[in-house]
Amino acid sequence: MLSDKLRIFSGSSNPELAEKIAAELGLQLGAIKLSRFKGGEIYVNYEEGIRNCDVFLVQSLSHPINDHFVELLIMIDAAKRASARTINVIMPHYGYARQERKAAPREPISAKMVADVLTTVGAHRVVTIDLHAPAIQGFFNIPVDHLTALDTISDYLKNKDIKNPIVVSPDAGRASTAEMLANYLDCPFAMMIKKRPAHNESVITHVIGDVEGKTPIIIEDLIDTGSTIVNVVEGLKERGAEDIFVCATHPLFSGNALQRLDHPNIKEVVVTDSIALPSHRPERFKVLSVAPMLADATRIIMQGGSISTLFKNAGI
Numbered sequence: 081m082l083s084d085k086l087r088i089f090s091g092s093s094n095p096e097l098a099e100k101i102a103a104e105l106g107l108q109l110g111a112i113k114l115s116r117f118k119g120g121e122i123y124v125n126y127e128e129g130i131r132n133c134d135v136f137l138v139q140s141l142s143h144p145i146n147d148h149f150v151e152l153l154i155m156i157d158a159a160k161r162a163s164a165r166t167i168n169v170i171m172p173h174y175g176y177a178r179q180e181r182k183a184a185p186r187e188p189i190s191a192k193m194v195a196d197v198l199t200t201v202g203a204h205r206v207v208t209i210d211l212h213a214p215a216i217q218g219f220f221n222i223p224v225d226h227l228t229a230l231d232t233i234s235d236y237l238k239n240k241d242i243k244n245p246i247v248v249s250p251d252a253g254r255a256s257t258a259e260m261l262a263n264y265l266d267c268p269f270a271m272m273i274k275k276r277p278a279h280n281e282s283v284i285t286h287v288i289g290d291v292e293g294k295t296p297i298i299i300e301d302l303i304d305t306g307s308t309i310v311n312v313v314e315g316l317k318e319r320g321a322e323d324i325f326v327c328a329t330h331p332l333f334s335g336n337a338l339q340r341l342d343h344p345n346i347k348e349v350v351v352t353d354s355i356a357l358p359s360h361r362p363e364r365f366k367v368l369s370v371a372p373m374l375a376d377a378t379r380i381i382m383q384g385g386s387i388s389t390l391f392k393n394a395g396i
Contacts, residue, residue, distance in 0.1 A: 082107075083382055085165065087130055091139030091155060093148040094356045097172065097371055098138035104375030110135075114151065122151050124158045131163040136378055141175025141194075142332065142355040149175060149194070153201050160202035168205040168381065169198060170374055172354035173302070173330045177212035180219075195219035207377055209354055209370060210301045210329040225377055225387050229329040229352050230257065232368050234264040234392075236350060237297060242325065246270055246294040250312045254299060261299050264392065270296070272312055292320035295347075302330035303351070306337035313345050323347040330354050331367075338362065 082105060089110040090098030102109045111127035137159070139152040152169065159167045179190035191213070198206065199222055207225045211217070217224045237245075247269040249258035255271050262269035270289025296316050303309055303326070313324050323345050331351040333341075341349050342362040351357075352370045376390055 082379065083134065085133045086136070086378075086382055087128075087133045087164075088136045088138065088378075089126070089155065091137065091148060091151050093140045093142050093151075094138065094172070094353070096356060097140075097353050097369075097374075100353075100369060100371035101138060101170070101375050101378065104371055105378060112155075122147070122154050124151070124154045126158060126162055129162075130159060132165045134166045134168065134382060135159045135164040136168045136170055138170045138172075138374075140171060140173040140355050142173055143334065145175045153197065156198070156201045156203055166204045167202055168207065168378075169203045170207045170378070172209045172352075172370060172374070173332075174206075174208045174211055174216065177216055180213040180216055191216050192219045205381065207374065207381075209352075209373075212301050225381070227370075227373055227377060227387070228391060229354070229368070229370055229373070230260060230264075231390075231392050232352065232370065232373065233299070233327050233329075233350060234261055236366070236368055237261075237265060237325070237327070240325075242295050242297070244294045244322075246289065246291055246296055246321075248272065248289075248291070248296045248298045248312070248316065250298055250300060250308060254301070257301075258299050261297070265297070268294075272315065287315065287319055291316050293322065295322045295325070297325045297327060300326075300328040302332055303328045303337065303341070303349075304332045305334050306340040310340055310343060313343060317345050325350060327351070329370075331357055333357070338365075341365075 087110045088102045089112045092114050098109055113125040113127055115123045137155050141148055156167055176190040176194050205223045209227045209229055217226055245267045247258045247262040249255045249271045258269045270291055273286040309326055325348050326346055327350040329352050338361055349365045352368050354370055380387055
């Protein structure tokens with residue numbers, strides 16, 4: 081039985097996901113007014129009492145990321161000033177996560193800055209999915225529940241009964257995730273070696289593993305412009321692979337990524353609804369919902385228990 085003090089509110093980035101989470105919990109979304117002044121400033125007003133309530137704010141940091149980030153900060157501040165007991169941020173996609181370290185002199189560590197600002201404004205907990213760099217959890221001095229959509233994606237792929245599959249990591253950074261997915265699917269895995277001449281650009285230099293005659297399954301945490309994925313797909317085809325499944329948790333899909341990924345050698349693009357997608361999209365795009373997992377995590381936070389029980393790999 082959930083506490084009657086639980087309240088769920090949605091920011092403007094992904095209200096459909098927030099609705100699904102609330103429905104999974106048997107609740108209605110809380111009433112909140114989000115608007116803009118003519119000068120562009122954001123206005124927030126909770127249209128119901130939240131004093132001594134456990135407030136959950138659903139907001140993904142997607143395009144326009146800075147508007148959604150500032151809106152979330154103002155939602156947190158308004159909840160704090162309305163005497164909410166706890167303020168829990170459900171942020172399926174953690175923006176700025178790719179700037180988690182200094183790769184060159186005089187660069188910021190923007191992922192740490194986001195953590196600092198969220199904490200300073202008043203967040204008590206963050207729930208997120210498939211961080212680009214898991215070490216970002218250590219940037220916080222508040223609890224961070226780091227979930228993964230890997231089980232959701234692997235269950236979908238198992239039901240597809242893919243012939244002769246091989247899981248492919250597009251770079252060394254995703255090798256451990258690719259290995260886990262390969263274990264779930266009981267198939268081999270391969271890894272691409274690439275170099276990046278500039279942001280959102282990559283060149284495939286080597287493939288470790290035999291992909292000839294196999295059906296590759298590419299696994300990523302996010303897809304931005306899609307150019308790297310297309311390079312990987314074409315590199316795999318050149319090495320004799322069959323048409324490819326592309327899987328990712330976060331469909332950022334910047335610019336013309338939807339059109340770029342509607343590629344003749346891509347059988348399916350499997351993503352989640354961590355980021356809102358346009359309803360009109362090519363048929364090869366399959367969207368899996370993370371709402372049940374986020375609802376279960378919310379239930380555990382409220383009632384107690386271990387978040388790790390949500391996953392096949394209890395070490396997550």
